[in-house]
Amino acid sequence: MPETSTKICSVNPATFESLADVTVSTSADIKRAVERARQGQPAWQKLGVKGRLKELQKLYSYLTERREQYAQLETKEMGKPIQGSRSSFDWAMRQFRWNLDNAIQCLAPEISYEDDKEIHQIHYEPYGVAGVITPWNFPLSNFVMGALQPLIAGNAVVYKISEEVPLFGQALDKAWREAQLPQGVFNQVYGAGDVGELLARSDIDFLHFTGSSVVGKKLYVIAAEKFIPVTLELGGSDAGIVFEDADVDRMIQPIFWAKFINAGQICCGLKRLYVHKTRYDEVVAKLSKFISQQKLGNPCEEDTVVGPLVSEKQRERLIGQVEDARSKGVKVVLGGKVPSGAKGAYFEPTLLAGVNKDMRAYYEELFGPVLPVAAFDSEAEAIQLANDTPYGLSAYVYTNDAERFKRVADQLEAGSISHNGTDYSRPANPFGGYKGSGIGKTCGKIGLQHACRVKVTAQQKRK
Structure with missing residues (x-):
């Protein structure tokens, strides 16, 4: 230097x-x-x-x-x-x-x-x-x-x-x-x-x-x-799992904050959402509606919920990940672009469906307001999908079945597991990941x- x-x-x-x-x-x-x-x-x-x-x-x-x-x-x-x-x-x-x-x-x-x-x-x-x-x-x-x-x-x-x-x-x-x-x-x-x-x-x-x-x-x-x-x-690529018995109406807001807090720029944020096939359409529709109601804009204004990314460099990386997925067939459910007239490093809150292993959005950490959503058939498949990552920082499980939560948490390869949006970051708790x-x-x-x-x-x- x-x-x-x-x-x-x-x-x-x-x-x-x-x-x-x-x-x-x-x-x-x-x-x-x-x-x-x-x-x-x-x-x-x-x-x-x-x-x-x-x-x-x-x-x-x-x-x-x-x-x-x-x-x-x-x-x-x-x-x-x-x-x-x-x-x-x-x-x-x-x-x-x-x-x-x-x-x-x-x-x-x-x-x-x-x-x-x-x-x-x-x-x-x-x-x-x-x-x-x-x-x-x-x-x-x-x-x-x-x-x-x-x-x-x-x-x-x-x-x-x-x-x-x-x-x-x-x-x-x-x-x-x-x-x-x-x-x-x-x-x-x-x-x-x-x-x-x-x-x-x-x-x-x-x-x-x-x-x-x-x-x-x-x-x-x-x-x-x-x-x-x-x-x-x-880093992390933390998975969220929504089971068929989850109270979806109560879980939409915790899911939003787990992902879109700080415009998605958080190591332990929810970065992949897996939803049981019987609730998939409902979750995507309700989450899309909730996201679209949140203000994207000037971070100095009291009612702004999602602000810019930290830099143009950070935004360019995110754009590259989204465009790579788009070119390989992903469905952009919501967002997916720079808002028109934006003067700062803004990117619209985005939901992606159909992300697969060939896409950067699957195997790279998405450090921004972009959330891939996919359906699963069984508990075993959900666990396999959640663990299919080189990361293991945290995970989010949404179910009303306490025994299921314990069973799934035991099998997830992550340092902190949240149940129905419960905050694991209490001061007395240690923090750190697996893998x-x-x-x-x-x-x-x-x-x-x-x-x-x-x-x-x-x-x-x-x-």
Whole structure:
């Protein structure tokens, strides 16, 4: 990468207006950031969990007091409808609050064995310096999921946010500084994938990456060469299954939000919908009607439900996937095109019928407002179709039969399973996928412990 500074331009995807330029970090900048983290980490660790939580409470308070400011920035820089940006902020802060309230208990030494002569304990210690790389789709949530738990565990962090939302990264820098947290503990570098790769190759002890499976696999190779642990929260092609006994009228709205939240730009969103053949026409008709009633437009307007994609590049990829399917015989039930007169990176909410294995829309992740719908005959076929993917992040099952849900969930190859739209993303729950959707977990007790080295002490009792 260049040794002289270059710029990246933050762009409003709703208008393609240039917002501001941010300086890209050079290799020397990255090295200095890691060195600062290395210098700041011992004192941070020495504070203990309780002391670190006291410091991070200041950041929590700072952010909470500026909810609308951060929501507006998220909407302006990545195009999320303002109501969604507020909801995303609230979700992130619930995660933050849970960690502040529960980390002491989660990271406390655990007695694994004890008798009258000895006591054995499990201790959770920081790795040292963590490199954390996150995407653009939920800027604050991704910071909380990626960086907060390593910080609580006692690691110093060098953080790289996506080049699509560098202004949000600067806002996080400002928050850390103005909340008066210790210097050197949280450090940021800016830029695209080359900056992230250089960070992964630098003198770090642990790597967290949230993003595509393609990039995640490349970073995993780098981490393996360095022999450092990783958490990889990668892509998904999550299936939804609507069985014949489902309450379709009640399920249409949860299905819509599972797919079209954030214009479909969510790793754990519903990306393939399989419907029992006896309910297929009903589901397609009712879902199409519901989708057509939702406003696509300016994300700054309070009643907008679906906004633009994050960039023209993201839209072009989605157009390519839809056109590939169209050329191979797919039926476009709804949408399927750029809305007329659109000035930003908009794409109409779309339903596709007849997607098959020859189409990119079948085997690639659809990261946008496009949902393939297909019919199935039997429970066994539905499970086979849902599992027919290299991904395994989450899945959605719609049935009024509790035993069927348990039976199907046991067979689905995914890290989180939702029943009738129940939200699995509670703060206490770990999050992470099977297969190509990642390695390790974030969130909850398991996420906190995954950000730690585990030490066992076997201590003799005094006689």
